[in-house]
Amino acid sequence: MMxxxxxxxxxxxxxxALLLISxxxxxxxxxxxxxxxxxxxQHVYELDSTLKDYRTLAGDYGSGLSDLNSSxxxxxxxxxxxxxxxxxxxxxxxRLSTLWSSYQILAKLxxxxxxxxxxxxxxxxxxxxxxxxxxxxxxxxxxxxTATVVLLNGRVEAxxxxxxxxxxxxxxxxxxxxxxxxxxxxxxQKSGWEVSQTGADAVxxxxxxxxxxxxxxxxxxxxxxxxx
Amino acid sequence: xxxxxIAIVAIFTAMVVGSDFALSGLxxxxxxxxxxxxxxxxxxxxxxxxxxxxxxxxxxxFSPYGFAGAIAPFLLAGELxxxxxGWTASKAWGSEFNLKSPYPLFIGSxxxxxAFVWDFETNAATALxxxxxxxxxxxxxxxxxxxxIIPHEISDFLFGTLLAPAFIYIIPKTIRxxx
Numbered sequence: 276m277m278x279x280x281x282x283x284x285x286x287x288x289x290x291x292a293l294l295l296i297s298x299x300x301x302x303x304x305x306x307x308x309x310x311x312x313x314x315x316x317q318h319v320y321e322l323d324s325t326l327k328d329y330r331t332l333a334g335d336y337g338s339g340l341s342d343l344n345s346s347x348x349x350x351x352x353x354x355x356x357x358x359x360x361x362x363x364x365x366x367x368x369x370r371l372s373t374l375w376s377s378y379q380i381l382a383k384l385x386x387x388x389x390x391x392x393x394x395x396x397x398x399x400x401x402x403x404x405x406x407x408x409x410x411x412x413x414x415x416x417x418x419x420x421t422a423t424v425v426l427l428n429g430r431v432e433a434x435x436x437x438x439x440x441x442x443x444x445x446x447x448x449x450x451x452x453x454x455x456x457x458x459x460x461x462x463x464q465k466s467g468w469e470v471s472q473t474g475a476d477a478v479x480x481x482x483x484x485x486x487x488x489x490x491x492x493x494x495x496x497x498x499x500x501x502x503x
Numbered sequence: 504x505x506x507x508x509i510a511i512v513a514i515f516t517a518m519v520v521g522s523d524f525a526l527s528g529l530x531x532x533x534x535x536x537x538x539x540x541x542x543x544x545x546x547x548x549x550x551x552x553x554x555x556x557x558x559x560x561x562x563x564x565f566s567p568y569g570f571a572g573a574i575a576p577f578l579l580a581g582e583l584x585x586x587x588x589g590w591t592a593s594k595a596w597g598s599e600f601n602l603k604s605p606y607p608l609f610i611g612s613x614x615x616x617x618a619f620v621w622d623f624e625t626n627a628a629t630a631l632x633x634x635x636x637x638x639x640x641x642x643x644x645x646x647x648x649x650x651x652i653i654p655h656e657i658s659d660f661l662f663g664t665l666l667a668p669a670f671i672y673i674i675p676k677t678i679r680x681x682x
């Protein structure tokens with residue numbers, strides 16, 4: 276009986292001790308839980324604030340991209356109406372290609388879809404050498420002159436006819452027209468190559484446009500004596 | 504210049520600049536030449552020259568194609584030709600002018616010749632200023648210019664035959680009835 280009573284008190288003592296220990300542990304863990312919960316709440320606030328900042332930044336980025344696109348369009352227009360002998364033209368026409376490439380990369384990072392046209396341009400130097408330039412990155416609204424300047428990284432020289440608002444291209448990739456030859460622009464139609472009756476500025480580029488520049492001689496009526 | 508002459512120059516200049524912008528979508532089709540001719544025909548060379556110089560100066564700066572730059576003096580000089588033609592025509596036909604006579608056709612033809620000289624003069628200046636003496640004739644009459652030269656001459660002929668005689672007939676009558 277005495278042994279049973281001692282065992283009983285022993286068990287009770289152990290249980291109380293276990294209760295005390297588990298309660299202490301529970302209190303410690305509860306304290307830690309409270310601390311973690313508080314930290315989590317803080318993180319949620321920070322995340323929420325960061326998300327707001329991100330959204331503001333994304334808006335600013337989109338707005339910046341839009342401004343950049345407008346600036347590129349303005350630069351393209353300016354390049355299209357500048358005298359190519361001016362130093363400003365040489366700088367602006369080279370920068371136009373770089374800026375347009377940078378804009379496309381930045382827009383892709385933003386997940387923006389940029390409508391662009393696919394264009395093929397042939398440059399025939401009239402001495403048996405020619406080269407195709409293919410791109411899928413022509414901005415809608417550009418004319419053939421601007422597209423040519425961008426495709427050739429500004430290596431185009433031309434006379435600007437202010438009274439008509441168009442250029443006479445005189446040199447492409449440093450190949451200069453002379454007394455008996457000139458750069459002619461051609462567009463590819465269903466019937467084949469057709470020489471352009473206007474300057475490149477008046478030729479609008481569309482998706483899939485195929486055009487060419489040839490350096491070749493001309494007859495007394497100024498018709499080209501070659502085809503691409 | 505008298506006040507009424509200044510008012511006439513201002514009215515014609517406003518008409519020219521307004522029509523320049525209205526017709527800017529049509530390649531080289533403009534009322535400028537006709538109005539300069541008419542103003543010189545009716546009010547003398549000085550008025551015509553003032554209208555031509557003022558309107559061409561405004562257009563050289565505010566044209567949608569951009570600032571004219573070095574070519575501007577040649578554009579202005581070209582307009583003086585139309586003023587001279589108008590003044591000379593008034594001296595030659597002034598009292599005999601009649602809408603039923605062949606004079607409207609003469610005016611149209613005269614404006615066509617002036618338009619050709621204007622195109623030649625401005626294209627030649629562009630070619631020389633563009634440092635392309637090697638391909639001078641190509642730069643002046645090449646395919647890139649023909650689509651602008653031809654509409655200029657056709658439109659000047661039509662405006663000169665149809666509009667200029669109408670203006671020359673109506674404007675003096677209107678001024679007389681107002682005064």
